[in-house]
Amino acid sequence: MEKENPPLPPLQSVTLRINGKEQRLELAPWTSLLDALREHLHLTGTKKGCDHGQCGACTVLIDGKRINSCLTLAMMQEDKEITTIEGLAKDGELHPVQQAFIDHDAFQCGYCTPGQICSVIGLVNEGKAKTLADIRDLMSGNVCRCGAYVNIVKVVQEALERSEAK
Amino acid sequence: MRPFTYTRATDVNSAVQEITRHEKAKFVAGGTNLLDLMKIDVMAPQHLVDITRIALKTIEETADGGLRLGALVTNNDTAYHEQVEKRYPLLSHAILAGATGQLRNMATDGGNLLQRTRCYYFYDTQTPCNKREPGSGCSAIKGYNRDLAILGTSEHCIATHPSDMCVALAALEASINVTGPNGDRVIPIADFHRLPGDTPHIDTNLQEDEIITSIDLPAKGFAEHYTYLKLRDRASYAFAIISVAAALDMDGDTIKEARIALGGVAHKPWRKPAAEAMLQGQQATRENFQKVAEAYLEGAKGYGDNDFKIELAKRAIVRALEQAFNKEGAA
Numbered sequence: 001m002e003k004e005n006p007p008l009p010p011l012q013s014v015t016l017r018i019n020g021k022e023q024r025l026e027l028a029p030w031t032s033l034l035d036a037l038r039e040h041l042h043l044t045g046t047k048k049g050c051d052h053g054q055c056g057a058c059t060v061l062i063d064g065k066r067i068n069s070c071l072t073l074a075m076m077q078e079d080k081e082i083t084t085i086e087g088l089a090k091d092g093e094l095h096p097v098q099q100a101f102i103d104h105d106a107f108q109c110g111y112c113t114p115g116q117i118c119s120v121i122g123l124v125n126e127g128k129a130k131t132l133a134d135i136r137d138l139m140s141g142n143v144c145r146c147g148a149y150v151n152i153v154k155v156v157q158e159a160l161e162r163s164e165a166k
Numbered sequence: 167m168r169p170f171t172y173t174r175a176t177d178v179n180s181a182v183q184e185i186t187r188h189e190k191a192k193f194v195a196g197g198t199n200l201l202d203l204m205k206i207d208v209m210a211p212q213h214l215v216d217i218t219r220i221a222l223k224t225i226e227e228t229a230d231g232g233l234r235l236g237a238l239v240t241n242n243d244t245a246y247h248e249q250v251e252k253r254y255p256l257l258s259h260a261i262l263a264g265a266t267g268q269l270r271n272m273a274t275d276g277g278n279l280l281q282r283t284r285c286y287y288f289y290d291t292q293t294p295c296n297k298r299e300p301g302s303g304c305s306a307i308k309g310y311n312r313d314l315a316i317l318g319t320s321e322h323c324i325a326t327h328p329s330d331m332c333v334a335l336a337a338l339e340a341s342i343n344v345t346g347p348n349g350d351r352v353i354p355i356a357d358f359h360r361l362p363g364d365t366p367h368i369d370t371n372l373q374e375d376e377i378i379t380s381i382d383l384p385a386k387g388f389a390e391h392y393t394y395l396k397l398r399d400r401a402s403y404a405f406a407i408i409s410v411a412a413a414l415d416m417d418g419d420t421i422k423e424a425r426i427a428l429g430g431v432a433h434k435p436w437r438k439p440a441a442e443a444m445l446q447g448q449q450a451t452r453e454n455f456q457k458v459a460e461a462y463l464e465g466a467k468g469y470g471d472n473d474f475k476i477e478l479a480k481r482a483i484v485r486a487l488e489q490a491f492n493k494e495g496a497a
Contacts, residue, residue, distance in 0.1 A: 008169050009169055009170065009171045012172065028169070029169075029170060029171060029172035029214070030167045030168075030169060030170060030204075032201070051205065052202050052205065053198055053202060053268070053269055056266070056268060059268055062271075065242075065271045066267055066268050066271060067268050067271050067272050068198070068268045068269065068272065071197055071198045071201050071202060071269075071272065072197050072201070072272065073172070073194070073197065073201070073214075073216075075172050075216065076194070076197065076216050076218055119267065119268065122267065122268075122271070123267060126242070126246070126267065128246060136401075136402065137401070137402045138267050139267075140266055140267075140402035140403040141265075141266025141267050141268045141269065141403060
């Protein structure tokens with residue numbers, strides 16, 4: 001006789017603050033933040049690449065810091081300020097880093113781009129990239145399968161210059 | 167991922183209560199290693215206790231002039247902390263040599279101590295692995311073992327500990343503060359991780375119901391003569407083939423004290439104080455460094471694909487000590 005599976009643990013309530021808006025969800029505890037964003041809130045700008053923290057396509061900002069949304073549970077991010085690619089443009093104006101990706105032709109297929117953009121913003125917030133080598137090292141958590149790295153580095157340089165000029 | 171239940175702990179005592187109360191429970195903080203392993207069914211806890219809300223997120227001075235790193239301070243916040251950068255640059259460099267900006271913003275100092283091995287057979291649930299499934303056998307010893315251990319191995323396991331941070335902590339002689347149902351205790355870093363022996367499934371001497379609360383760095387930070395040398399297949403975001411944390415306390419050209427810890431060679435950060443002592447009172451010459459390197463790798467054993475690591479480790483020790491002496495910590 002086949003053993004019956006035990007019943008699944010119940011869904012749990014969680015309120016996530018995403019791009020300035022509170023969203024109440026009923027989630028299975030094992031729902032990653034990435035799956036909550038994409039499958040439950042239909043914020044599909046954040047991409048699922050490897051789902052193991054290796055590719056960076058799922059990068060979002062938590063309280064201004066870049067993280068991999070695939071390696072954290074939605075439940076763990078209650079009460080935090082979550083910013084996704086959808087929350088960057090203000091009043092119809094692209095975020096300067098978004099605009100820089102267009103200006104520098106820093107993408108081809110675009111799948112890694114939302115994660116790249118969030119990562120650049122996080123890197124600028126960290127304030128530790130001083131040299132070209134720093135930029136390459138500190139962006140190593142974002143893989144671009146099309147190989148747009150040369151122009152992505154230009155975006156980062158521009159973003160760092162803009163932040164220093166402030 | 168297999169289903170599990172989830173609760174939060176808001177202080178250390180409630181965390182210990184929660185972990186004791188639930189069967190097959192684990193703490194989750196950064197989640198970068200645990201959740202990854204749960205996705206591929208290498209780890210399958212039935213309950214997670216979220217400890218991210220506990221107030222263990224500060225870095226403070228200790229009474230004896232050292233620094234206390236809260237267990238929940240992230241790796242990036244530690245590496246970029248002004249006092250860590252200034253007084254313990256070896257630790258700062260070691261942390262920044264590992265993972266990526268995103269992962270270091272999530273991973274905590276306590277969690278870094280508890281990283282599981284990156285041995286590919288441990289990850290591959292289709293193959294035997296004594297660490298993943300005790301008694302099933304080791305696929306690595308006669309398998310592909312290029313990245314695996316050359317020191318302190320056993321016939322049951324040749325996995326390595328993957329951390330960079332822990333290698334620096336070993337050189338700095340940090341100590342780990344933990345709390346369990348029977349109260350607090352301190353575990354020196356040298357006794358925290360274990361050799362595989364015949365129980366490779368047990369990585370550390372931390373008990374299942376204990377929680378790491380902080381890491382203490384002694385006052386002596388070797389901020390002048392230090393190096394973290396990491397040799398790897400890619401310049402960024404790759405685990406070490408060999409890494410060396412080297413620190414020297416100099417009196418002119420004479421070595422007062424030397425510390426050397428190796429990563430990527432064993433089931434734990436590898437130190438050999440008797441070999442370090444050979445440098446005491448000696449000149450910082452290549453010949454002296456080579457003698458210590460030979461002594462460090464005494465008894466090393468290759469398993470075929472990783473034979474090259476024995477010679478590579480010796481050369482890495484010499485280079486790291488020369489860099490430390492020449493104040494090329496960042497090189």
